[in-house]
Amino acid sequence: MTSTRPWRAALRSVALTTLLGLTIAPAAQSLPAEPDAGLAASSTSRAASAPTVEADDERALITLTGVSPTVLDGRGDTRITGTVTAPMSGPLVGARVDLVLGSRPLTVRTDIDRWVKDRGPASGRVAAQTSQPLPEVPAGQTAPFTVDLEEWRVATDGAFAALPVAVEVYQRGASTPIGTTRTFLAWNTRVEFEPLQIALAVPVTLDPDVKLFSRDEDDRDEAWGRAIGPGSRVDRIIEGTEGSFATLGVDPSVLVAGPGELADPPTPTDTPATPDTATPTSPGDMPTPTAGSTGSAAADRTRVDRLADALRGRNLFALPYADADVAATGDVDPGNSVVRDLVARAATVGDRIGEPVRGDIAWPVDGLLPAGRESAIQSLYSTSSTREAAAIIVGQPAITADSPYTPTARRVAAEGTRLIGADPRLSALLPKRSDPTAVLATQRFLAETLVLLGERPGTARSVLLAAPRNYNPDPATLSAFLRVTASAPWLETVEVETLLADAAGDRAMPQETPAKPARTAAPKPTLSxxxxxxxxxxxxxxxxxxxxxxxxxxxxxxxxxxxxxxxxxxxxxxxxxxxxxxxxxxxxxxxxxSAIRVVPRRVNFLAENGTLRITVQNGLTYAVENLRLVVAPTNPRLQVLEQPGPVSIAAGPDARRNINVPVHAVAAGRADIIAYLTTADGTRIGSQAVIPVSANPLDSTFYWIGGVLAGLVLLAGVIRAVVKGKSRIEEIGDLDTIAKRDEAAQHRNAR
Known part of the structure; x- marks a missing residue:
């Protein structure tokens, strides 16, 4: 190993530059609701005078706003800045701020927890303090402070170390601090270690907002603006990770910006359970699917195009469509066709941004790997374009037995699937938008990685940070955090994809069985x-x-x-x-x-053989073709001679088609018919309809009897004529003579 090197001066310069972002109170993107305290409401990063802190009743609160430089080497000075908020019970008068170096070194990661959780004055020596007392701070008000530390005062013989320090504020003349906060300083003077490879996975997913799928155009447009528009959580993640080593896991549905058509569902016709008329009921009005307005659709395209442009050229991998819950599905139904299809549709991310994006990294939200999950996930990915999952991101506690040191992130499952173990402690330190500043998280992160490095400094290892699905950062703070991480000499930043293969000196370790079941911070599944x-x-x-x-x-x-x-x-x-x-x-x-349906009506069938007319209604705004009607009598009195062929119906909402079904009536009586619709392969559509039929077959005997009766009536008429003799017409004389006689009589009377 080498001793002091020229990189030291460069490191100090880089660290000083990157900490400028951390010495400014975090900026925030403007959101429609719930702005976080201490964040400037702006779409761009801008300085704020001081973070806003809610005062405590009895204690003074200390908020760190900067540590510059972030890495000490004992040769210069480090400036620590922050604010003090006086308690509500009274002002701070003549107060001073001390920097106390803890007396116990940090050798294992639990030492860090112990130091942070301890309460009361720190056990150690004062390494630095404010040069003069603070001006009076009224109750509940905030004032800034600066402590300049000569680095040699905290020097250690080690090449690297995490130094525990406490920042304490004292009222004038008091021996007990009225407020304290505990943090860490990073020490590194020379390279006597194998750097840790570190990767970061950040999910880019939607929030659980039902209004994203509202039929109200304005509500939907507003919801999508909140979800992926400027200032949104997704936008802040993309902005905060720009130019960094972070790898984004992208949900393809983020690049959809709302369904292209959100239909108003058809209004089903109100049909009585037992029809009592001989004609079908009138159909209701069925609204048609309505696409968003031109303005809404244009806004959606603009948002998606902007998002796609921002993702182009970045480190990405694709999640299943809609970020399908592979953890819940794999545990109870790994063959589920819906989730398999969503896994396969991960490829749409690459299609949308115009670049190849791998979609074979599984990321179960709970970070667990119970028995059977590896094979279940492989089953879910078996129908994807890659036919398998290349790797599974899991939490290290789920695959690690009790050990004095932290294993590498490169792991392999029992059945051979590559695993990437995420470190939950480091992942939890990613800066959040709700933090007043990111300084405490940043300093603890550096301390954690230094202690982790010290477990086996000569062994090459890797570390994965995995942000939660609902990760909500401030872009400026996240960006500064990632720059500090990248500048730490004991960390080598890499893409997540790098951890899928072995590196020199860092080969994947087999998964281990935890001493006790690992726990997850993820909420319980909604899918059963x-x-x-x-x-x-x-x-x-x-x-x-x-x-x-x-x-x-x-x-x-x-x-x-x-x-x-x-x-x-x-x-x-x-x-x-x-x-x-x-x-x-x-x-x-x-x-x-159910909008395509058989219309039920009563039928009186007065024949032995004939056709039964059945009405089919299409309530959709789509034309129907190749539909099958199946007719099944419930009583042997009526027989269907032949099932009807394929049916086509025009688009609805009130389109109908009458279909003639040849039937044969065997006997009189009630003979209901069950009618339903199917696809060409026999899959039923909608619900079945019952058609009451009153069968009254008039067979050949009826016709013979009718013919005989008609003949008898005719014969009776003939016989009557013969029996009566001559007709009355024949008894009348010459009609012409009678006519002339009548005419002569009329002439005489006229005279």
Whole structure:
């Protein structure tokens, strides 16, 4: 190993530059609701005078705003800046701020926890303090402070170390601090170690907001603006990681910006359970699917194009479509067709941004790897373009036995799948938007990595940071944090993909069995076996209906897109929203698939052989073709001679088609018919209809009897004429003579 090197001066310069971002109170993107305290409401990073802190009743609160430089080497000075907020109980008068160096070295990671959790005055010596007392700070008010530390005062013989320090504030003349905060300083004078390879995975996913799928155009547009527009959580993640080593796991549905068509579901016709008329009921009005307005659609395209441009050229991998919950599905239904399809659709990220993006890294939200999950995930990925998952991101505690040191992130599962173990302690230190500043998180992160390095300084190892699905950063703070990480000489930043292969001196270790079951910070699943089966059944029904529609692809997009969203991980963070969306989607699917139906009506069939007319109605705004009507009598009195052939119906919402079915009546009486619709392969669509039929067959005997009766009537008339003799017409004389006689009589009378 080498001793002091020229890189030291360069490191100090880089560290000083990167800490400028941390000495400024974090800026924030403007959001429509719930702004975080201490963040400037701006779409660009800008300075704030001091972070806003809510005062305590009795204690003074210390907020660190900067440590510059971040890495000490004993040759210069380090400036520590912050603010002090006086308690509500009274002002701070003549207060001073001390920097106390802890007396116990940090050799294992639990030492860090112990130092942070300790309360009261720190055990150690004062290494530095404010040069003069602070001006009076009124109760509940805040004032800045600066402490300049001569680095030799905290010097250690080691090449590197994490130094525990406490920042304490004292009232004038007091011997007990009225406020304290504990943090760490990073020490490094020479390279006597193998650097740790470090990668960062950040999910780019949607929030559990039902309004993203609202039929109200304005609500939907506003929700998508909040989800991926300027200042959104997604936007802040992309901005904060720009130019860094972070790898983004992208949910393809983020690049959709709302379904292209969100249909108002068909309004089913109100049909009585027992029809009492001989004609079908009138159909209700069925609203048609409505696409967003030109303005809304243009806004969606603009947002998506902006997002795609921002992602182009970045370190990416694709999550399953809608960030499908592979953890929950793999545990209860690894063969689920809906989730398998969503896994396969990860490729749409690359299609959208125009660059190849791998979609074979599985990232279960709970970070666990229970028995059977490896094979379950491989089953879910078996129908994808890669036919398998190349790696699974898991939490290190789920695959690590008790050990005095932290293992490498490069691991391998029992059945051979590559694993990437995420360090939960380091992952939890990623700066969040709710933090007043990121200084405490940054200093602890540096300390954690130095202690981790000290476990086996001569062994090459790797570390993965994994942000949670609901990660919510401030872009300026996250960017500064990542720059500090990249500048630390004991850390070598790499892409997540790098950890899928062995490196020199860092080969993948087999997974181990934890001494006790690992726990997860993820909320419980919203998906159960029953719910997954329901989703698969609804998907099957939609696909079946689509096969008989002239524009089946548009129908599937309209009604299937929302169904896909129900399988998302995001609903773990908003279970009530899942229930609301599920109820809506289930009603839509039910109404849409029952909109093509048989219209029930009473029929009187007065023949032995003939045709039965059945009416089929199409309530969708899609033309129907190749539909099959199946007619099944419930009583042997009536027989169907031949099932009707394929049927086509124009687009609805009130399109009808009468279909003639040849039938044979065997006997008189009630003979109901069950009629239902199917696709060409026999899959039923909608619900069946019962058609009451009153059969009254008039067979050949009826016609013989009628003919005989008609003949007898005719014969009776002939006989009567013969018996009566001459006709009255024959008894009348010459008609012409009578006429002349009558005319002469009229002439005489006239005279």
């Amino acid at each position: 076996r029953l719910r997954l089966e329901q989703l698969a059944g609804q998907r099957h029904t939609l696909d079946a209906v689509a096969t008989v529609l002239k524009d089946g692809a548009a129908f599937e997009r309209t009604y299937g897109e929302l169904l896909d969203e129900l399988a998302s991980v995001r609903w773990r963070f908003g279970a009530p929203a899942w229930s609301a969306l599920n109820n809506s989607v289930s009603a839509d699917v039910r109404d849409a698939t």
